[in-house]
Amino acid sequence: MNSLEHRLQIGLSTSLLLLFILLWFVGQQSMDDLTHEFVGSRLDHDIESLLTALEVNSETISLKKGKMPTVYQQPFSGHYFVIAVNNITTLHSRSLWDHSLAMPKLNPGERILNITDGPRNQKLLQISMAFNKEGLNISIALAEDLSAINIQKIKFKKYFLILSSIGLILLLVLQSVILRLSFKRLEPVLSDIKHLEEGELVKLSENVPSEVLPLVREVNHLLILLEKRLERSRNALGNLSHALKSPLNLLFQYLYGYSDKPDEKSHSNLIKAKKQVERINQLINRELKRARLAGKGGSTQRFNAVQEVPELIGVVKKIYSHRELIINTQIDKTMTTFGDREDMLELIGNLLDNACKWANHTINLIISREINNSDIVPDKINIIIEDDGQSIKKEQLASLIHRGSRLDESVDGHGLGLSIINDIVKLYAGTIDFKDSSSLGGLQVNITIDIK
Amino acid sequence: MRLLLVEDDKELSQTLQKELSGKGFAVDVAENGIDAEFMGDEEPYDMVILDLGLPQRSGLEVLSNWRKKENNLPVIILTARDSWHERIDGFKAGADDYLGKPFHVEELVMRIQALLRRTHNKVGGSLQCGALKLDEEYQQLIIKDHETLQLTGTEFRLLRYFMLNPGKVLSKTRLTEHVYEQDFDKDSNLIEVYIRRLREKLGKERIVTRRGQGYIFMDTL
Numbered sequence: 001m002n003s004l005e006h007r008l009q010i011g012l013s014t015s016l017l018l019l020f021i022l023l024w025f026v027g028q029q030s031m032d033d034l035t036h037e038f039v040g041s042r043l044d045h046d047i048e049s050l051l052t053a054l055e056v057n058s059e060t061i062s063l064k065k066g067k068m069p070t071v072y073q074q075p076f077s078g079h080y081f082v083i084a085v086n087n088i089t090t091l092h093s094r095s096l097w098d099h100s101l102a103m104p105k106l107n108p109g110e111r112i113l114n115i116t117d118g119p120r121n122q123k124l125l126q127i128s129m130a131f132n133k134e135g136l137n138i139s140i141a142l143a144e145d146l147s148a149i150n151i152q153k154i155k156f157k158k159y160f161l162i163l164s165s166i167g168l169i170l171l172l173v174l175q176s177v178i179l180r181l182s183f184k185r186l187e188p189v190l191s192d193i194k195h196l197e198e199g200e201l202v203k204l205s206e207n208v209p210s211e212v213l214p215l216v217r218e219v220n221h222l223l224i225l226l227e228k229r230l231e232r233s234r235n236a237l238g239n240l241s242h243a244l245k246s247p248l249n250l251l252f253q254y255l256y257g258y259s260d261k262p263d264e265k266s267h268s269n270l271i272k273a274k275k276q277v278e279r280i281n282q283l284i285n286r287e288l289k290r291a292r293l294a295g296k297g298g299s300t301q302r303f304n305a306v307q308e309v310p311e312l313i314g315v316v317k318k319i320y321s322h323r324e325l326i327i328n329t330q331i332d333k334t335m336t337t338f339g340d341r342e343d344m345l346e347l348i349g350n351l352l353d354n355a356c357k358w359a360n361h362t363i364n365l366i367i368s369r370e371i372n373n374s375d376i377v378p379d380k381i382n383i384i385i386e387d388d389g390q391s392i393k394k395e396q397l398a399s400l401i402h403r404g405s406r407l408d409e410s411v412d413g414h415g416l417g418l419s420i421i422n423d424i425v426k427l428y429a430g431t432i433d434f435k436d437s438s439s440l441g442g443l444q445v446n447i448t449i450d451i452k
Numbered sequence: 453m454r455l456l457l458v459e460d461d462k463e464l465s466q467t468l469q470k471e472l473s474g475k476g477f478a479v480d481v482a483e484n485g486i487d488a489e490f491m492g493d494e495e496p497y498d499m500v501i502l503d504l505g506l507p508q509r510s511g512l513e514v515l516s517n518w519r520k521k522e523n524n525l526p527v528i529i530l531t532a533r534d535s536w537h538e539r540i541d542g543f544k545a546g547a548d549d550y551l552g553k554p555f556h557v558e559e560l561v562m563r564i565q566a567l568l569r570r571t572h573n574k575v576g577g578s579l580q581c582g583a584l585k586l587d588e589e590y591q592q593l594i595i596k597d598h599e600t601l602q603l604t605g606t607e608f609r610l611l612r613y614f615m616l617n618p619g620k621v622l623s624k625t626r627l628t629e630h631v632y633e634q635d636f637d638k639d640s641n642l643i644e645v646y647i648r649r650l651r652e653k654l655g656k657e658r659i660v661t662r663r664g665q666g667y668i669f670m671d672t673l
């Protein structure tokens with residue numbers, strides 16, 4: 001799990017949940033303490049008034065009549081007391097009826113507050129205190145039923161639980177919305193990168209959160225560097241080839257323009273020299289063209305087949321304008337741009353050039369996405385070109401596939417162009433395959449390239 | 453046929469000029485883009501052979517400037533930059549043909565002839581008017597497929613221009629401009645001499661004189 005958004009989501013939710021649980025327990029505890037202290041302090045007052053109503057007659061004690069509140073007279077009223085002298089229970093309120101309260105052993109001045117079980121399943125808060133009155137050791141236990149308060153407490157807890165759950169859920173939702181909104185600001189970067197891959201953009205937008213800005217800037221910097229480097233090397237190669245070719249052209253003319261009848265030896269030397277010049281020419285052509293190829297994954301301008309193939313065909317038709325060729329094309333209109341523009345133009349241009357050399361009248365060019373069992377295979381492009389020229393013999397087909405691997409084999413028409421085609425297909429991790437065209441009768445070239 | 457050869461390599465342009473003259477073309481040479489653009493605008497060339505890598509102004513710029521001014525003279529681009537995307541740029545700028553360096557002169561001549569025929573709306577592989585067929589390779593005339601007539605260099609140039617423009621009134625100045633190089637004396641009456649010679653070979657009725665206007669080459673008799 002590597003998503004920052006998920007990590008933050010989980011971390012923040014967990015801490016929020018922990019906070020709420022802690023709040024719950026602390027709240028519970030302090031509410032219990034609060035009610036006990038509150039009821040307890042009232043019981044303290046009741047003990048004091050009980051004590052004043054207590055009359056001591058040598059060894060016996062009695063309560064002054066009329067001094068006691070009536071709640072101690074009604075049975076199971078929820079208000080009870082027990083009075084013990086020297087730890088022997090001598091008096092208890094009428095409300096206790098046939099029950100009693102457990103009296104802990106106490107020294108004078110001691111005070112204990114605890115919860116005990118009362119009659120009829122009542123929960124009692126009991127306060128027990130010991131005094132020394134007129135030489136007697138008197139202990140008083142006073143208790144009050146907590147049931148009514150407990151019902152209130154349960155009610156309150158229920159509301160508290162519901163409200164805090166709603167609060168928790170709202171906070172969680174709010175938090176995930178905030179997170180999503182914050183991370184949404186990164187989405188333009190992602191879509192930029194996608195467009196960059198497709199070659200629709202040359203740099204990433206710098207309108208991004210400051211945390212990723214340095215990264216985006218660095219990527220942009222590298223992109224510019226890469227593009228400049230490619231451009232520089234392409235230009236340098238163009239210049240080199242331009243500089244080399246004029247002198248080479250002169251050599252051509254000197255050698256082919258030799259019209260005097262030379263002696264045998266210099267004639268054969270002349271033929272050798274011509275061969276070497278041709279060889280140099282081919283070497284330069286092939287290696288320079290090869291060096292100019294960008295390959296896939298570059299950040300160069302992408303090839304838009306729908307738009308550029310018709311232009312390319314216009315050029316080919318002009319070059320072969322002395323022949324009336326029909327070039328049919330079928331291009332998948334749903335294709336996005338793919339490959340480096342110059343590479344693809346070179347590939348398809350050479351394929352068309354080749355086909356034009358051999359065709360009688362008709363050439364078919366099909367560019368589509370690879371389809372396997374009626375599913376579109378992503379990142380694979382199919383290029384099929386066929387002509388109605390002479391059909392090619394089996395053994396020639398086999399040699400065509402290997403043609404271009406050795407330079408001196410690439411002399412005739414299928415030569416140099418084919419070796420460049422081979423190089424480009426290799427660069428795009430593709431396959432190339434030659435066979436007889438079933439519809440036109442000439443050569444059919446099938447190429448699949450990987451554009452990811 | 454008068455050609456403008458734009459090439460900055462002096463040695464290459466000199467040998468090319470010699471070779472093309474041998475093939476019956478009058479060739480002027482420009483060595484930089486600015487001269488080339490001016491000459492292409494001012495002189496009535498039949499075609500331009502344009503190198504792209506030129507000093508002062510690039511060939512592509514020269515070409516697109518001509519096309520902007522609606523100067524539609526036929527242009528063959530001659531360049532070492534012959535990758536397909538560069539060819540597309542060349543044709544987009546308005547080129548009519550594109551030849552990669554290094555090339556054989558025969559290839560260039562073939563393309564010049566083909567483009568000339570194309571721009572004069574002549575189809576097919578050779579120049580033909582009725583029973584007359586011009587053999588551009590050997591600079592001779594073939595009549596009714598069996599009789600051959602040898603032509604001198606100037607006769608060949610003149611006849612080719614006539615055969616490319618049959619039925620049109622061609623003034624003496626125009627003929628001079630398209631048959632000879634730039635520095636040729638336009639007032640001389642050499643053209644009349646050659647027309648007389650052609651009439652001797654083809655028959656008087658082939659080339660009709662329009663007094664005060666010029667000459668018309670008759671396509672059919």
